[in-house]
Amino acid sequence: MQRATRRRPRVWGALLIAAVPLAASAAAAPDYPTKPVRIVVSFAPGGGTDIFARAMAQKFSQAWGQPVIVDNRAGGGGNIGSDLVAKAPPDGYTLLMTTNAPIAINPNLDKVPYDPMKDFAPVSQLAVLPFLLSVHPSSPAKSVSELIALARAKKGELNFAHSGFGGGAHLAGELMKQMAKIQMTAIAYKGGGPVMTALAGGQVDLIFLSIFTSMPMVQQKRVRPLGVTSLKRSPVLPEVPAIAETPGLEGFESDLWYGLLAPAKTPPAIVNKIYQETQRTLKELEPQFEPQGANLVATSPAVFAKTIKADLAKWGKLIKSANLKPDK
Numbered sequence: 001m002q003r004a005t006r007r008r009p010r011v012w013g014a015l016l017i018a019a020v021p022l023a024a025s026a027a028a029a030p031d032y033p034t035k036p037v038r039i040v041v042s043f044a045p046g047g048g049t050d051i052f053a054r055a056m057a058q059k060f061s062q063a064w065g066q067p068v069i070v071d072n073r074a075g076g077g078g079n080i081g082s083d084l085v086a087k088a089p090p091d092g093y094t095l096l097m098t099t100n101a102p103i104a105i106n107p108n109l110d111k112v113p114y115d116p117m118k119d120f121a122p123v124s125q126l127a128v129l130p131f132l133l134s135v136h137p138s139s140p141a142k143s144v145s146e147l148i149a150l151a152r153a154k155k156g157e158l159n160f161a162h163s164g165f166g167g168g169a170h171l172a173g174e175l176m177k178q179m180a181k182i183q184m185t186a187i188a189y190k191g192g193g194p195v196m197t198a199l200a201g202g203q204v205d206l207i208f209l210s211i212f213t214s215m216p217m218v219q220q221k222r223v224r225p226l227g228v229t230s231l232k233r234s235p236v237l238p239e240v241p242a243i244a245e246t247p248g249l250e251g252f253e254s255d256l257w258y259g260l261l262a263p264a265k266t267p268p269a270i271v272n273k274i275y276q277e278t279q280r281t282l283k284e285l286e287p288q289f290e291p292q293g294a295n296l297v298a299t300s301p302a303v304f305a306k307t308i309k310a311d312l313a314k315w316g317k318l319i320k321s322a323n324l325k326p327d328k
Helices: 012-026 050-064 076-086 100-109 144-156 168-179 190-200 209-218 267-291 302-324
Strands: 035-042 068-072 094-099 119-130 131-135 160-163 186-187 206-210 225-228 255-262
Touching: 035 050, 035 076, 050 068, 050 094, 050 119, 050 255, 050 267, 068 267, 076 094, 100 168, 100 255, 100 302, 119 190, 119 267, 119 302, 131 144, 131 168, 131 209, 144 225, 160 168, 160 190, 168 186, 168 206, 168 302, 190 206, 190 209, 206 209, 209 225, 209 267, 225 255, 255 267, 255 302, 267 302
Parallel strands: 035 068, 035 094, 160 186, 160 206
Antiparallel strands: 094 255, 119 255, 131 206, 131 225
């Protein structure tokens, strides 16, 4: 069996170079925060984004000596919570915890009430999680190559489930369709739970779902994982290949990320102070989240801004070529 690829290098050491100027900037805002901080989560309670936000909020509160409140504002595929923060006062007391969907995908699908590049001050990309491509244990496909061959033999009869139109899982399937030159029908469900139930019940042929949500069913052997959507294998499932290892799908990548943003024009000293605390917090949260498939990255505000810009271009190109349009 092919040996698992080592995870990407840690970024903590590389970020030490930036620590000195950040410390100097943070010194300009020594009193922040002096009142409760609100972290708006653009999705419903109980999901991965919410769980991650609450873990971070607890650590922030302990460090700052101020309450840090998680405020779930679900709806519109994450657009409602994102818009609330985009229009909030730029003082560091209202932050956004979200995924790449509202920031880098939704603006390419339809008109949104905010500009992802102009209305936010990126603080840090927090974690990156691959999606997992899985089939029912009874499926004849035991590899991604075999699944592609099956899709070609079935000539468009296969269907894949995902947790919402335009989300990263949906686009992972569309990306595979495009790169492998196959036809499959996408079926949207409202959340990861129904997606797993549909596959386990044999109602769909395959699914794309975050590794975080997929792991319980994988461990129970109720589904068969075929590949992860990251460029390299996941340390928690080292025996499962990256889809990018499949001939013809080199370069395939469609990860889910969590990020922290503030309203545009938030003072850089405050952004940097939040970022410094984010670095410390993520180090402490590694034992809790990395065994579940999350790669905690803590990228700088500047690097996170570049990630958002690159993702906007990448998914915009795919959405246009696949002619994806939301139902009105």
